[in-house]
Amino acid sequence: MILSARGLQVRYGAITAVRGVDIDVAEGEIVALLGANGAGKSTIARAIAGLLPFQGEIAYKGEKLRPNDAERNVRRGIVLVPEGRGILGRMTVEENLAMGIYTRADKSQGIADLKRMQERFPILGQRRHNAASLLSGGEQQLLATARALLSKPRLLLLDEPSLGLAPQATAYLFGVIAETRAEGLSVLLVEQKARQTLKVADRAYLLETGRVVASGAAQKLIEDPVVSDAFLGGRG
Amino acid sequence: MLWQQLVNGLTLGAIYTLLALSFSIVMGILGILNLAIAELFMIGGYFGFTLIAANFPLPVAVLGGMAGAAIAAMLIEKIGYQPLRGAPVVTPMLSTLGFSIILQNVATNFWGSDPLQLPDEYLGRQYTVGPVNIGQMQLIVVGATIVLVTLVAYTVQRTTIGRALRAVAENREVSRLLGVSADRLTLFAFALSGALAGVAGVLIALHYGAITPYLGVEIGLKAVAVMVIGGTTNIWGALLAGPLIGVVEVLTVAYGGSQVRDFVVYGFMILILLLRPQGLLGGARSDQGQRV
Ligand SMILES: Nc1ncnc2c1ncn2[C@@H]1O[C@H](COP(=O)(O)OP(=O)(O)OP(=O)(O)O)[C@@H](O)[C@H]1O
């Protein structure tokens, strides 16, 4: 397991947003975290990334993570693309990408990777001197994902990457996510669009008010009538 | 006469530019006014002054003033700012006010409240260009300012650490997710800001050939007005506003008398706040907050 959380609990003052959750992600696996608004998905992703204090245990490659250790977690290989994309809108597209190699020791290799990323996603190359805030929502999500990939994550946490994206843009992005698995990356994919997400994921956890209510192989969950009714809006 | 005033105004404006940049760097990253900067400016001046009096060469004195103020700024960050993070912005600002009073006290106790004078030979040569007399020190002040502003601009705009600084300024959380140690960068911002204030202090002491513990209140705080006039959301506004205010101030004194000097500078600031709150170079949105 590259990631295993046990009895994870997160509180915001009096509110307990996550109530004892167990989550595993294996090497090279795409794991989906599904649930309605307010279920606690972002809270889990943010706790793993090191932005929040938490109780319970999160182990990454067997090593216990400390709460609130975000900048060091990036160097360990845990990279979160936050909800809302986290683009630095005042910087250019290229400067955003350059922030992706901030933690890398192999700077010249990093710069080569940055160039390659601009070829892989030509829009990021064409718009490299534009302010990132001028990109469309889909382009910004692509930029955020590319920037995250440049920091060479081993575990990529994506928080609702499809938010506000048209169906084609979502499909394209999920295609990119599926490709990353070929590069040996593990992905925890937080989403609300359950049906589409389960198609790219290997396994999934279904979350309701801070608890896991179902989990298992993505294929199984799609076929499960109970899950289908509760989370996927019935058949079809 | 007018040309002479312009040259003197630009010299003063150079000091304002450095100081306004100093205020602006902290403002841009943390959204707080570090009021102690005015006194770091004074302390930097005293450090430089002391080194000159001890017969160290000028560059050593400048670096000493720079380093002394930078270290003091870092202490202020560690003691007076970091523990208060998360508190409403007025709290750390009050804490910097406390530090500025302490610094002033330290200076009065250590160096006395009477002005200290530089040895005469330090005022340097005068060059005459047409109708204008330019002192060697004026050249040093303006030259050093151009070099420093260029260095700061290069650092902020073109280097990795500058980019990280801008990332923290724009979005602290996102910068952390990119691996930037926001706390370290904050400390760096204080140090950079302190260093600029310190140099400005040494330069003003050289320019006037004297220094008092009230330098911060008399001159340092005016840089806040300069920053506001230039635009708090754009640190490069200081490059325009610094020389502008320097010249306006000198002309005011020359033609209106020194009793209206501060009235004009601070009045200008209030006018800008009323008419163009984003400042001369600020973006269209004044609610946009900090920017580096
Ligand atoms: N900073 C906060 N302070 C207080 N409560 C919070 C905070 N952030 C989230 N919450 C609460 O915690 C619960 C879980 O929120 P979270 O953002 O993790 O949900 P989510 O599953 O990501 O929802 P969405 O799909 O809308 O993004 C919600 O009840 C929310 O109101």
Ligand SMILES: [Mg+2]
């Ligand atoms: Mg969320």
